[in-house]
Amino acid sequence: MTLNQLRAFALVARLGSLRAAAAVLGISEPAVSSSLAALRLDLGDALVRRSGSGIALTAGGRALADHAQEIVGLAEQVRWEVSHAAESAASLRVVATAGFAEHAAGRLLDAFTRRMPVHSGGIDVVVESADDVGSLLQDHAYDVALGSRPPQATQLEVVPFLRYQRVLVAAPGHPLGRRRQQPLPLAALLGEPWFTGPAGVEEFTAESGWLAAAFLASALGVPDIVPLSSETDALAAARAGEGITLAFMHIVRAEVTAGSLVVLPVLNTPIAGLWCASALDHGRASTAARTLQRFVTTAEATAAMLAPGGSRGVARRGSKVHVALWS
Structure with a gap:
């Protein structure tokens, strides 16, 4: 499980679309799909499924979504605080x-x-x-x-x-x-x-x-x-x-x-x-x-x-x- 995989999944969960997540990340849709596949293999859960209106989360996907954004946010906070430790904003x-x-x-x-x-x-x-x-x-x-x-x-x-x-x-x-x-x-x-x-x-x-x-x-x-x-x-x-x-x-x-x-x-x-x-x-x-x-x-x-x-x-x-x- 990597930060890039969690970031991709968090965007898919929030936007309801692999294509929209790929556009935000500036990567291809297959790359987003690959990140989701790696998470599925690691966690043993399908995480998302197709629905009539697009993408729906499984129960496991909902559980991961609750934490993925938080983990990504904490990583961004660490990057910010380290890079700006000596600066006044x-x-x-x-x-x-x-x-x-x-x-x-x-x-x-x-x-x-x-x-x-x-x-x-x-x-x-x-x-x-x-x-x-x-x-x-x-x-x-x-x-x-x-x-x-x-x-x-x-x-x-x-x-x-x-x-x-x-x-x-x-x-x-x-x-x-x-x-x-x-x-x-x-x-x-x-x-x-x-x-x-x-x-x-x-x-x-x-x-x-x-x-x-x-x-x-x-x-x-x-x-x-x-x-x-x-x-x-x-x-x-x-x-x-x-x-x-x-x-x-x-x-x-x-x-x-x-x-x-x-x-x-x-x-x-x-x-x-x-x-x-x-x-x-x-x-x-x-x-x-x-x-x-x-x-x-x-x-x-x-x-x-x-x-x-x-x-x-x-x-x-x-x-x-x-x-x-x-x-």
């Missing part, structure tokens, strides 16, 4: 897209600084729209980008790290929440305010792609988008029965289970999205940026991002949102 400049900044950035970077405590210079996070992220990285304005994939990803190394789902939700007493038609006609959604965070429905995201395909392509018109100061406020407005909102399923799951929110049955939802960590390619990224890119793929990082709890550390300064986590 400068500030790490992070640019994030709005949804990620509000719902995951704080807990992720908190976990990162616990794991990599040498970041004495701190971390500054600025929120920008997805279409600006690529050029900001190439201009060296920031070290690493977190959230939606930059639409122009040339000269960037883009590492996918977390799949998410967006659903349309309303209060159970809302007229749409009481309807039982499956699915709801799109025209019925146009008469309701759609609450969002301050960025609205960002361009070049899975959400904007769904919106365009559902409404613009069918010439139904555009929903009434009402930006609020945060997605948390947008969710509160929907909860109060004032309209509807696109919410992250992992954020509202408990409320949906409890019945305080209703997921609306709308065609082609849930909307599947993918968060990525992007930095300059071909060795041009800072060591800190590459270390954060590796950290976001670990089980520790995933657990931090999906942990229950509201947003933290978000404040508006002028036209931008800064997440001031450390000074």
Whole structure:
């Protein structure tokens, strides 16, 4: 059992695809398959099997997945600490897209600084729209980008790290929440305010792609988008029965289970999205940026991002949102 084999398996387990894991690692799909074969032989378990939707883990595979990311993460920590034992760390400049900044950035970077405590210079996070992220990285304005994939990803190394789902939700007493038609006609959604965070429905995201395909392509018109100061406020407005909102399923799951929110049955939802960590390619990224890119793929990082709890550390300064986590 080697670190390279565990790294390949961890990516297959997280992304659900040998091809996707090979793309992230920059190796061939047969090389990933070879790593899995060596692990199967060593551990005496099939680890993965084909399923209708791609790759599924066996019971043994699930047990290995719980540890593989941790082992790989510990190895990266050792490399970092040894190579930077005599250095003082400068500030790490992070640019994030709005949804990620509000719902995951704080807990992720908190976990990162616990794991990599040498970041004495701190971390500054600025929120920008997805279409600006690529050029900001190439201009060296920031070290690493977190959230939606930059639409122009040339000269960037883009590492996918977390799949998410967006659903349309309303209060159970809302007229749409009481309807039982499956699915709801799109025209019925146009008469309701759609609450969002301050960025609205960002361009070049899975959400904007769904919106365009559902409404613009069918010439139904555009929903009434009402930006609020945060997605948390947008969710509160929907909860109060004032309209509807696109919410992250992992954020509202408990409320949906409890019945305080209703997921609306709308065609082609849930909307599947993918968060990525992007930095300059071909060795041009800072060591800190590459270390954060590796950290976001670990089980520790995933657990931090999906942990229950509201947003933290978000404040508006002028036209931008800064997440001031450390000074």
